[in-house]
Amino acid sequence: MSAKEKVIALGFFDGVHLGHAALLRRTVEEAARRGVASAVFTFDRPPKEVVTGIPCPLINSPQDRADLMRRLYGIQEVIMVPFDQEMMTTSWRDYITEILVKRHHAIHLVAGHDHHFGHKNQGSPELLMQTCAELGLGCDIIPKVELGGITVSSSYIRRLVELGQVERAHRYLGHPHTLTSTVRHGRGIGSSRLFPTANLVIPSHVLVPSHGVYVTRVTLPDGSAYPAVTNVGTRPTVDNGTDVTVEACLLDFDGDLYGETLRLEFFRHIRDEIRFDSLEALKSQIAADAETTRQAFLSGNLEGPPN
Template identity: 65%
Template structure:
């Protein structure tokens, strides 16, 4: 069997932030030098979640992680492996030789300074480098990345997303925090109000930004994008439910997106979600948020 030669970046890559970006850029560089395919090896769920049995909230779905690696950094192949019993108990040596080299054609590996792998996390960057030398593979270990004196990490970015600070999150991510999902049917109240919305739900274990209203940029299936006003929350003015949804009014759009996948990128938080005394008061506030959104993108287009 002739395997395609790959340069593989190793990690979980939640958020695909600037620290991950350093790995991915090196991976693409090495792949170019070696005439190989730049790839990522990652898991479908966090190993820590499987080991501890406690759900771990994530910045992105697996699909968004893969899309960000491809779209922003030029990774061509994303290997999304199940983290199951066999993976959890695999000796670290076999992880390299049997999985990465024999099954996925690795000729060069790239990992972060704190990367651990294999049974009981016994593999570490030093052992990875030693094994690569023994096998005749190349290996790069990427040091930590800092910004404003803060180590760029998924843990820190999760706290920013949870707080609704999507602007600072974008600074550390290197891109806007995003959610890609299929549009589902809502309660059609927006259409009744004359402000129709597209509705998304968060996948299980994916963090919702703090409840509130956000300026967003929404990418449609054909690649075009529109400004949006997005409410993350339970719609307390019109609903007694507790399920958190993502409702977006698309500026200057008239069409049907039900069943289509769209990407919502969070630009700026405008306000908390609140319960209004009347639907008229809600409509007035949404109109004000639409004005703020137009001003935001008008200012953005004149910068730089």
């Protein structure tokens, strides 16, 4: 078989949750059986946002989506294309024949039970199966995945993240909520008077959990990982501002992280963000949060989704 041939999973995959996991595992399994590459075909931004013009906050940046699919499920190639005017007006049939088959060498397609595609979303799972049969392609349509009687979906998980319910989000994602970002210079108060912190740039259109303090883990570019206390909010004690910041205090770390790209994973909500009367009171609370975080990791029950 040609090295270009691929088994391709179709979808937007925001969150890369347990419903997506079923598609991705099937894709990898079929690609291995056929001896070809496993791939995902997806878009750089939500088609709904382009069509309606209404911004759609997402669970993950495009880079995080691609990384999660590769790192957690072994997808070899993520084909992430712009959702532009040409793509928006492509008929459902041309989407299959011209783009997926001719351009990207698909020999087997995997999609979810609710996957629609092509101009005005006129393509359906039924049409996908029918057309694949006509063309001699393999095709799998993956049924919905439910957990606790709730259908696992990106929209449900977005709401959990917005509410700061990161433990419950973990359960439906199958992994901790993830934010990868670059460290920027803050005001220096964290490193000089409190604890060493990494002030992270929030990627455009990406959700952060509701304001509060979280048990998190930071992974550095070299693969080393550190427990961290992360504050999401406006830092009312030191800033009196309105800009939302994400600041991670790495425990037992010493070094300069400015300009580095870090992966931040949210495991547990500790407390709401509040204003303290002094920096000393804030420092004392951060020390308590740090101890809570250490104990959470020592307990060994953060690695898997909670029951």
